């Protein structure tokens with residue numbers, strides 16, 4: 001037998017990504033609990049773009065942050081990578097069930113097809129007026145010299161807009177209830193994402209403290225969702241908003257509609273995913289503007305040029321967006337430094353090779369827009385806030401997957417155009433009338449929950465520019 005023929009039973013030596021492989025059985029999972037984002041950053045700084053770490057016992061986790069890795073997992077070989085049973089996504093299922101964000105395969109594809117028309121560009125254009133009007137109502141209540149929690153204001157505003165545009169319902173009165181319940185769930189789920197067997201305990205141990213917190217607050221959110229659905233059913237109206245589309249949807253083969261549980265899951269998913277992320281993005285925008293007066297001045301100049309000044313100034317409309325490139329770039333750059341979805345989880349089914357490294361079957365993978373967006377090979381002076389990075393010429397120089405605030409591939413955010421339109425219109429409307437200054441002495445810190453929030457909110461002092 002020729003010496004180069006390898007015996008089929010002989011195992012090929014696997015080329016694992018580098019990373020910590022401590023001998024103790026508990027691995028390093030606990031180290032993620034206190035400082036998940038800092039730990040991700042620490043590992044990739046030490047080991048590079050691909051890291052394999054012993055999480056617990058014989059389970060390993062993988063982190064990838066090179067644009068080519070992102071592209072491979074989210075796009076080129078996306079069929080091999082599903083959401084479930086990634087532990088962090090499993091933990092969301094007691095809250096949002098199996099809606100668009102947490103379903104897979106044919107079932108997900110069907111639901112995505114049903115929901116897609118509600119996010120068509122023309123539909124979003126119809127929402128623009130609702131967005132600026134709701135913002136105007138908020139600004140009429142704001143006063144010069146007032147101190148407020150800007151993060152909370154943004155959360156209320158985007159919830160109201162999601163309610164009015166997607167479900168044709170006014171959620172303003174529910175804003176505090178939703179905010180508090182969702183924050184409690186958010187904090188608990190984030191804390192559990194590095195707790196071994198957390199999902200199993202949530203399911204089977206109802207008296208566990210975390211189970212109680214999550215179940216109680218989910219019940220509060222459920223109440224709001226059930227009201228949204230019940231009000232529509234009682235009205236007997238057939239509206240063509242997202243809720244109407246989901247309710248009218250019929251299975252091509254069986255002719256059956258969506259059952260109550262599925263409808264609840266989709267509404268809950270959109271209600272939560274559709275407001276918190278944009279609110280967080282805007283909060284970071286206002287924080288960064290408060291720290292970079294030159295950027296703020298340029299932004300205000302663009303708004304004055306396009307929308308006028310003083311009493312002749314008008315509200316921005318959808319047709320103004322192409323004339324507001326700097327406003328758009330400010331938002332894009334803020335989402336580079338502080339991507340609301342700072343981590344994206346996937347479960348790899350079959351063995352694969354990523355960036356030259358072997359990745360075995362049944363693997364838990366974390367991608368991180370946060371890490372990729374600060375990767376020094378793709379971003380010069382990555383920590384500097386510089387909206388000029390998003391001029392069309394500079395965007396064209398970078399790989400597509402060096403910037404992924406909305407993910408990529410077939411599971412890319414369904415609400416990305418909605419969110420960008422909303423963020424641009426809201427920023428333009430607010431920055432025309434007010435500046436926000438950070439409360440003196442307040443230290444802003446990142447809080448990586450399900451999304452990347454400013455810890456403890458954003459205490460800011462309002463300065464009125466015009467009435």
Ligand code: HEM
Nearest residue numbers: 100101273274277278281340341405406407411413415419
């Ligand atoms: C700045 C705002 C937003 C950011 C940064 C954001 C980010 C993301 C990201 C990164 C994903 C992909 C997650 C993954 O691949 O695992 C995603 C998915 C999703 N987002 Fe957004 N999102 C935003 C706004 C919205 C809005 C406004 C809506 C709805 C109104 C929405 C609804 C969804 C849904 C339903 C999915 C799941 C899509 C699917 O898997 O088919 N998002 N989002």
